[in-house]
Amino acid sequence: METAGTEPGAVTMRENELIRDLYDSDLRYCSDHLDRLFDFMQREGLWNGTELYLTSDHGEEFYDHGMYYHRNVPYDELLNVPLFVKRDTADPDHVEESRELLDLAPTICADHGVDVDGLPFRGRNLFDGESREVIATGSAAIDDAAVVAGRWDGWKYIYDGGDVRLYDLEADPEERVSVADANPETVRSFEATIPDGLFDLESPGTRTPDDDVDEERLAALGYMEV
Template sequence: MQQGRHNIIWIVLDTVRAESTSCYGYKRDTTPFLKSLANESMFYSHAFSSAPWTTPSHAGMFTGTLSVAHQTDRSNERLTPDLPSLATLLGETGYKTVGFSNNAHVSPDFDFDRGFHHFQFNTESYNEPLDGGVPISRIRSNTSDGTWYEQLDEALQYIRDRDGSALKTVGNWIYRKASENGWVGHSDRGAASTNEFVRKFLSNPQDQPFFLYLNYMEGHAPYQSPDEFQYRYTDDPLVSHWSSQEDYFGQTVEDQEQKINALRDQYDGCISYLDSKIEELIEILRQKNQFSNSMVVVTSDHGEAFGEWGLYEHKAGLYNELTHVPLIINTPKSESVDISIPVSNRWLFSTSLKQAGVEVPEHAIDADLLNPSPKPVLMESEGLPYNDWVYDNGVSSRFSKPHEAIVMNNKKYIQYDTDDAELFEIQRESRTNQRFDSEESETMGSKLRELLTDAARSTRSDSCRDDTITEETKSQLRELGYR
């Protein structure tokens, strides 16, 4: 490996909110390994994502910009070609760039492989183990609501049209049903495959520094992990999860509080499983002599809501449940340090470039998480993508439109396009701790608008707005709850 240049490893725990981990004082010891890792690393107690869902958050980390600049959002989920990605910049300066993702949003279909020498999207993370079958979600979205034999005929025709194996498709369907109903042991969402990928990758001699991006999906609904963890905090895991999300918003789910608590139990079990797999991953790095010469980052792209503020799952809202994320950085020179000033994991872009000795482009904020100084932290949300039933059922209309937030001076200011605004102490973000200091709100609102205007100067063209997304990926995203 080239002397003086360290490897850069990003570990993204999809949908894991900070407050559900032991490192951040959670009531359950969900992440004992991450807590021990934090004790020998740089630990950021107030780290925030730039958006409350995968696509814009990852685009922010990959390009170092906000949504107003990269414009990778619900209307266009492709990673912009107009701004250089971290993988591109590192690859041009001698790094080998490798990625492995279990999330369909972060896949070649959406150009998130741009700049990577090798990028693998794990299609097996959708609980269908037999190769050659047609994804069940694709069949469901391409059959009518007719009688059962009409649906069967349409399904078989759909499988034939795609040169798929009917036998393997049925086998995958049976396996999924058996897993959902607890007739067979639960599998994970790709964490084991991710670690095996890393093991094989590192088995080859590394004659150049590498950038390794890994996405782990167990924290994302449907909160699925092996039985030891699936049943760690609950005796009766829910099968449907958020499939009736409309009913949760409408407060019409029977025993709603009990079901939400059960979902939290499953979520916590998945986070505990992730902790065990990250421990395994770090051990692989140590065995391959790649830990002590690497900058290893553990973070999340966003959090998850379980009814707080009237919100469920993610996609909208800039409260801590959705944007306060874990952030741990271990470098060959780092010591145990607790960083209390607010930071953004979007700054991983510039931090990684500095670590590699690469100049930070003008479009990105010149921030270094290894030598942090107080800077405003910005985040954005497009608003909920759902139909009118959301707002007809008690969800505040302010979530239907874009909203932005700024964190500075240990306070968070959220501005809604409905002209509503909220001001909080970041350590105690709750309805009872909302502040209504008009002068302070005006100052923070003015700073927010100024910084967003500056960020928007790095714009993109429409050249990448290509709607050619495969049906398989569309189906997988619908299965994750994205419409």
């Protein structure tokens, strides 16, 4: 796993499969304990009337685009995360359009009768409207250059330290072949919509632990491997 973080190209196919299996085991572990939690809530009469919000801050890459883990360019394997909401304020609904984690806070506030119009949220209610212009940042693979992506109207735009890529998600859902050169107007549209400041952000990179306790915590999260 350390090699995957520092020399991803040196990981063998067998090692890649092992890393995937370990990740799958983590998913099973999490799922099993969610089952325990939900069963307990139902037995104790806590299920009805309780709101639940389950999501993740990122996905994981397994050399899909030449890297491992999640400190990488924001391809869809990193952006697509689980999200489900159990609430008693509305009938069950299934939203198929893309959403952002920024939408969670205003959704929770709205479900509890808090007026969010005057609050400085950058997101909006998960159940408000259909299409969104989803914007995300990532980490440069080589240096600390800015990495930003936009995803809407069937297109995926990625700016990676000056390198611009554009993917037609309907024809190329795995984001393999950039069509930026053939679609300059679409590229310009993304660049006009994404806030200018995001193109100037530098990747935070890694940092030296503050002390032994800090190092232990970072190691437990896997950040000392790189």
